[in-house]
Amino acid sequence: MRHFPIMLDLQGARALVLGQGDMAQREAAMLREAGADVRMDFRFAPALLEGCALAIGVDAPEAELVALSLAARAARIPVNIAGRPDLCSFTRPPRDPVPFVWPAETVFLVGAGPGDAELLTLRARHLLGEADVILHDRLIGGSVLSLARPDAERVFVGKARANHRMPQDEINALLIRLARAGRRVLRLKGGDPFIFGRGGEEVEALARAGIAVEIVPGVTAALACAAQMGIPLTHRDVARSVTFVTGHTQDGRLDLDFATLAQSRATLAVYMGIASLPQLRDGLLAEGFDPATPAILIERGGSPALRSLRGTLDRLVAEAPAWSSGGPTLTLIGAVVGRGVAREAEAVAA
Ligand code: SAH
Numbered sequence: 547m548r549h550f551p552i553m554l555d556l557q558g559a560r561a562l563v564l565g566q567g568d569m570a571q572r573e574a575a576m577l578r579e580a581g582a583d584v585r586m587d588f589r590f591a592p593a594l595l596e597g598c599a600l601a602i603g604v605d606a607p608e609a610e611l612v613a614l615s616l617a618a619r620a621a622r623i624p625v626n627i628a629g630r631p632d633l634c635s636f637t638r639p640p641r642d643p644v645p646f647v648w649p650a651e652t653v654f655l656v657g658a659g660p661g662d663a664e665l666l667t668l669r670a671r672h673l674l675g676e677a678d679v680i681l682h683d684r685l686i687g688g689s690v691l692s693l694a695r696p697d698a699e700r701v702f703v704g705k706a707r708a709n710h711r712m713p714q715d716e717i718n719a720l721l722i723r724l725a726r727a728g729r730r731v732l733r734l735k736g737g738d739p740f741i742f743g744r745g746g747e748e749v750e751a752l753a754r755a756g757i758a759v760e761i762v763p764g765v766t767a768a769l770a771c772a773a774q775m776g777i778p779l780t781h782r783d784v785a786r787s788v789t790f791v792t793g794h795t796q797d798g799r800l801d802l803d804f805a806t807l808a809q810s811r812a813t814l815a816v817y818m819g820i821a822s823l824p825q826l827r828d829g830l831l832a833e834g835f836d837p838a839t840p841a842i843l844i845e846r847g848g849s850p851a852l853r854s855l856r857g858t859l860d861r862l863v864a865e866a867p868a869w870s871s872g873g874p875t876l877t878l879i880g881a882v883v884g885r886g887v888a889r890e891a892e893a894v895a896a
Contacts, residue, residue: 657764660848793819
């Protein structure tokens with residue numbers, strides 16, 4: 547073993563970050579989070595090292611980084627220069643200490659869950675700590691992205707509904723290009739990649755290009771919302787199946803088999819549904835669906851900012867536009883909505 551792993555207590559200690567740009571800022575932020583008093587500069591001068599317990603160099607001219615490394619080592623101050631093991635007296639463990647070799651030309655398609663890092667799988671967390679480049683959607687929270695390597699490139703490829711977003715074929719092409727360039731590519735998608743996430747299209751495009759893909763499942767919104775609300779999606783007495791449907795419209799029309807949905811006693815989980823809620827109600831009621839069936843809108847599930855609105859479909863259709871604050875919202879419909887552990891803070895549509 548060439549290196550000896552330790553965890554450093556930096557509370558109140560002075561630390562130097564030499565460099566500029568996003569990576570340097572992230573290093574400084576991480577050091578501050580650990581309680582260090584951070585000094586930043588982009589030109590090296592020996593005086594910068596005075597009183598320092600640690601020095602990190604990143605994105606600075608070569609000569610400055612070499613000067614920092616030599617001076618720090620002479621002064622017995624631990625020094626790390628990003629991407630230059632030859633200039634380091636210590637290296638940084640991957641955020642997860644399990645050794646892992648990223649296979650060549652593989653893209654990992656990873657479910658990030660509903661946004662809270664606590665709901666990531668261990669595998670997702672592990673891969674986040676390894677990836678060189680992360681392509682992510684709008685719904686990915688900061689707590690998840692903070693698990694990425696500070697020097698990982700982050701590419702935001704999705705935007706809010708109705709706004710412009712990177713077209714799917716451009717995302718596919720970018721994934722292929724990055725994998726071929728030998729980068730360790732992580733495609734991070736909200737919830738589960740294969741539930742209304744267009745993950746299937748990305749897998750097909752990569753397969754056509756001969757690039758291996760591994761899929762890591764994530765906690766999908768319906769599961770996160772139901773768990774947080776204490777609503778059992780199935781219940782022996784009232785619901786023996788769950789149906790995930792999308793409220794996304796094609797040419798302004800909701801393309802669902804309302805007859806089947808209305809007859810089944812399945813719990814219905816509707817994704818992307820708030821704009822098309824009136825069409826959903828009309829379609830279900832026209833097929834004899836019980837208008838008294840309990841339903842609930844859950845906004846920003848899986849986060850402390852969760853809000854919910856409970857009522858019949860009629861009431862939700864009437865109240866939703868004023869109630870919504872624009873966050874991602876899931877609709878749960880079915881007898882189970884009246885079961886489980888009710889949250890106290892939720893609103894009830896009158
Ligand atoms: N692949 C994702 C779903 C993508 S479709 C998953 O498995 O969760 C996007 C829709 O998912 C949103 O319009 C909303 O209906 C739902 N959604 C995503 N995150 C959500 C959240 N945190 N709370 C409530 N609904 C959410």
